[in-house]
Amino acid sequence: MNEATLEARIDRVLHTVFPTFKEVKVEHQTSFTLKIGHHYIPLDSGYSAKNIVRGISDIILKIDGQNVILLELKQENVAISSGDIAQGISYARLLDQMPAITLISNGKINRFFNTYTKEEIITDSVDFGMINECIKDSFALAANDFKDAVNLLLNNDPELFAHVINQITQQKFLRLTGEIGDLTKPICPDFVIDRSILAEVIEAFDDKTSLIGVQGQAFSGKTMLLYQFFSRLNSQENFVFYLDCHDHNYSIYRQLANTFTKNSGMRVSDEQIREWLHSSLRVGSENRFYLLLDNFNESISNVIMDEIIELIDIFDDGHHRILYTVDEFNLQQLAYVPFKNYKTVIGEKSKIIKLDALDDDEYFQANEIMFDKFKLVIENGGHYAAEYREPRIIRHLISLYKNDALVEGQYDKIQPIPDVYLLKLLTNNQTYSQEIHRLMSMMAECFMEENNLRKQNSDLNVAASLSGSITIDIFKRKYNDHYEGLIKSSITVIRHFRNNGFSILYPKLPELLANYCIPIISRLLAEDSETRDIDQNLNYFSELTMAVPYCDIVGAAVLMEISQTKPKLFSDLINRMLKVEPKKEVISDQSRLLLFDENAGHIDIDYEKKKYGNEGLLIADFFPFAVLSQLAPFPMGDENHCENSDLTPYNFHLTFIHKIASSPIFIHRADRRSLLNMKSYESYEWEGIGQIISGKEGIIEPIVQAIRKCFLLIPNEMKLLYQFGLKEKNFNLLYRIYLALHGLINIGDTDIAEKAQTYVRIFHRFFAEFMAEYFGKNLGDSKQQDELYNSLLKLNIDQELDRLFLNDE
Numbered sequence: 001m002n003e004a005t006l007e008a009r010i011d012r013v014l015h016t017v018f019p020t021f022k023e024v025k026v027e028h029q030t031s032f033t034l035k036i037g038h039h040y041i042p043l044d045s046g047y048s049a050k051n052i053v054r055g056i057s058d059i060i061l062k063i064d065g066q067n068v069i070l071l072e073l074k075q076e077n078v079a080i081s082s083g084d085i086a087q088g089i090s091y092a093r094l095l096d097q098m099p100a101i102t103l104i105s106n107g108k109i110n111r112f113f114n115t116y117t118k119e120e121i122i123t124d125s126v127d128f129g130m131i132n133e134c135i136k137d138s139f140a141l142a143a144n145d146f147k148d149a150v151n152l153l154l155n156n157d158p159e160l161f162a163h164v165i166n167q168i169t170q171q172k173f174l175r176l177t178g179e180i181g182d183l184t185k186p187i188c189p190d191f192v193i194d195r196s197i198l199a200e201v202i203e204a205f206d207d208k209t210s211l212i213g214v215q216g217q218a219f220s221g222k223t224m225l226l227y228q229f230f231s232r233l234n235s236q237e238n239f240v241f242y243l244d245c246h247d248h249n250y251s252i253y254r255q256l257a258n259t260f261t262k263n264s265g266m267r268v269s270d271e272q273i274r275e276w277l278h279s280s281l282r283v284g285s286e287n288r289f290y291l292l293l294d295n296f297n298e299s300i301s302n303v304i305m306d307e308i309i310e311l312i313d314i315f316d317d318g319h320h321r322i323l324y325t326v327d328e329f330n331l332q333q334l335a336y337v338p339f340k341n342y343k344t345v346i347g348e349k350s351k352i353i354k355l356d357a358l359d360d361d362e363y364f365q366a367n368e369i370m371f372d373k374f375k376l377v378i379e380n381g382g383h384y385a386a387e388y389r390e391p392r393i394i395r396h397l398i399s400l401y402k403n404d405a406l407v408e409g410q411y412d413k414i415q416p417i418p419d420v421y422l423l424k425l426l427t428n429n430q431t432y433s434q435e436i437h438r439l440m441s442m443m444a445e446c447f448m449e450e451n452n453l454r455k456q457n458s459d460l461n462v463a464a465s466l467s468g469s470i471t472i473d474i475f476k477r478k479y480n481d482h483y484e485g486l487i488k489s490s491i492t493v494i495r496h497f498r499n500n501g502f503s504i505l506y507p508k509l510p511e512l513l514a515n516y517c518i519p520i521i522s523r524l525l526a527e528d529s530e531t532r533d534i535d536q537n538l539n540y541f542s543e544l545t546m547a548v549p550y551c552d553i554v555g556a557a558v559l560m561e562i563s564q565t566k567p568k569l570f571s572d573l574i575n576r577m578l579k580v581e582p583k584k585e586v587i588s589d590q591s592r593l594l595l596f597d598e599n600a601g602h603i604d605i606d607y608e609k610k611k612y613g614n615e616g617l618l619i620a621d622f623f624p625f626a627v628l629s630q631l632a633p634f635p636m637g638d639e640n641h642c643e644n645s646d647l648t649p650y651n652f653h654l655t656f657i658h659k660i661a662s663s664p665i666f667i668h669r670a671d672r673r674s675l676l677n678m679k680s681y682e683s684y685e686w687e688g689i690g691q692i693i694s695g696k697e698g699i700i701e702p703i704v705q706a707i708r709k710c711f712l713l714i715p716n717e718m719k720l721l722y723q724f725g726l727k728e729k730n731f732n733l734l735y736r737i738y739l740a741l742h743g744l745i746n747i748g749d750t751d752i753a754e755k756a757q758t759y760v761r762i763f764h765r766f767f768a769e770f771m772a773e774y775f776g777k778n779l780g781d782s783k784q785q786d787e788l789y790n791s792l793l794k795l796n797i798d799q800e801l802d803r804l805f806l807n808d809e
Helices: 003-017 049-054 082-094 128-136 143-156 158-175 196-206 222-233 252-264 270-280 302-317 328-335 345-349 360-374 391-401 420-427 434-449 451-456 458-464 472-488 510-526 534-545 551-565 567-577 623-631 651-661 702-713 715-727 731-742 750-776 782-793 797-806
Strands: 026-029 031-036 039-044 056-063 066-074 101-105 110-114 211-215 238-244 288-294 321-326 351-354 376-378 412-414 492-496 503-507 583-586 592-597 601-606 617-620 683-686 690-693
Touching (some): 066 082, 082 101, 196 211, 196 222, 196 351, 211 328, 211 345, 222 238, 222 288, 238 252, 252 270, 321 328, 328 472, 376 391, 391 412, 434 472, 434 510, 472 492, 472 503, 534 551, 534 623, 551 567, 567 623, 623 651, 651 702, 651 715, 702 731, 702 750, 731 750, 750 782, 750 797
Parallel strands (some): 211 321, 211 351
Antiparallel strands (some): 026 056, 056 066, 492 503, 583 617, 592 601
């Protein structure tokens, strides 16, 4: 019934049963709170789904703020049953402020009951005096009466059962909730990214799928996803019970019973829970039960597993749901019969949805949250860094970089490209236990030991390159006692090779493995370095480092360590690497390309020019410049520099940057993500110039980030660099400097901002002149070249660029 109809009916009943209600100022309300133990359950009696089904509205009548009567108003001309009476009295007895009288009415028949004694009061009407007498004769509600009231309501009103279960789940999640910097807690309310697979899960449930598994590696955000699911589905129509399979490894019914006992103050048995649950899930009920199983694993007790299987069978009608999170190893154990390729009940009935790295929408949403909540932002270009697609890494960086002292309008930036410093920060994540560090250091030892085997086996070499994968055999041979712990930790996954029997361990925390490879490579490179010539040392350095995850960062870190112990080796390597420029190599016809994807495995490509329609190209010798790009942010001065010299003490460093930034090749470590998650970027192949990255993509080359850092540290020296670039019309160098400085034109340091603006204007002028000259170079007649050149300059492209990017009028 609508609100107006309800008000009219209440008014008619009150005139009949309480003739003096106007004089004593009786108020009424249609929402109130039941108290069951420590739980307060709000009810909106007039409009809840429960009461629409029952055809009853519950109204509290008050005098001077005191509850005096609970009115249960049934639909007109519907008989009053004994169940209506029992349930009405039970509601009244569980109100936080118990009313003296319970009135059951259908508009024509009015039946009064003493709430305390449950005895019927034979009368046609009540007055204030009768109410006072009932209150005077009242006594405390006995424990057994309280149990009867709770039992009656829980068996007849599933919403109350749902509300208590949902409050219990809320408390469980609260225990897992912490501030952004408390990385021991998987849930942070201030950093909740709406994961796209949540909608996929809900859609699958709505499509009558009753069992869904969310597969994800350790620290991928599985618990947070369950929290988001609960937050989205938490309502009086839904029962949502959360269970961490690592935490409470005993009967689900017993856990519910214990929790009810603790929170309601009454003894509840396993069978009562089973009875309540089954009665709440009766056929035709609108209520839906969701069991959330976190960290589902094959080691849980037989009791819990039996109950889960029982619930899977019960829920197989498509109305009630189980959602579990699981890592890849445990999914294999749970979904398949041991030593056979047969699926278990769980494997047969589960829909598996993979929780992967953040997609574009989720990444940009995370960046918005960082900006709004923590005054932090990852700079443009960061969306190409695989590291920033991991929620665990972003949260860790927020905890390190957030600055509560910033005032309105201020914010801090996180650089778009990880470097040596950032790799060190990532490995100090509090989320990683000492055991995880120990296991990853073992994998690093194994990885370095398999260097020769990778050279002999192309399948292993391709699979291990930039992933840090190792064979299972070597880990078992060196650390067999730790193998089971490694697999169960879910920080690595197993992949099987196609024909040669190899099985590998594919690490899911590559930043840790990379960090533990640095001292090993430094030690190996320094040993006997004097017995090798410079080319041999460079080849050995490349051989040790190129396959490691974050190879460019690891290489730079190794060189920095070598500079402290073997300065001559460091100097020799730097100078030799500057001579090894990256270049494009044509893929000849009938060449065989071998790739490896974590999900797809090995991929063979037999290249044919006529098949692919163009000439294939590969970038060769990328490694030296990639490593040097990661060294470039650290200005290298000449300690023997003479003050009277015309050269800057950073002359070598300027030459160093000039060499790398002049390359026509895009210099970036290869993207080792799954083929499904690789990010394309907008670029242009400019004849005679090289590959040009669109400015809107931000900073995605480490050398560009290095130029920006050096401009902040040694701006006057960097001015010398771009002046030299202008003299030689070095477009690649000048464009990279432009990309680096464009983001500094509005920086808070006004001196740096002015210097950056000056360069941006200079580049706009250079660009206009360069383009005018470029378009005319193929004209044979010098006069025509001059005419085209001058006509293009008259377009004032530089002024238009100034207006667009510098807000010039």
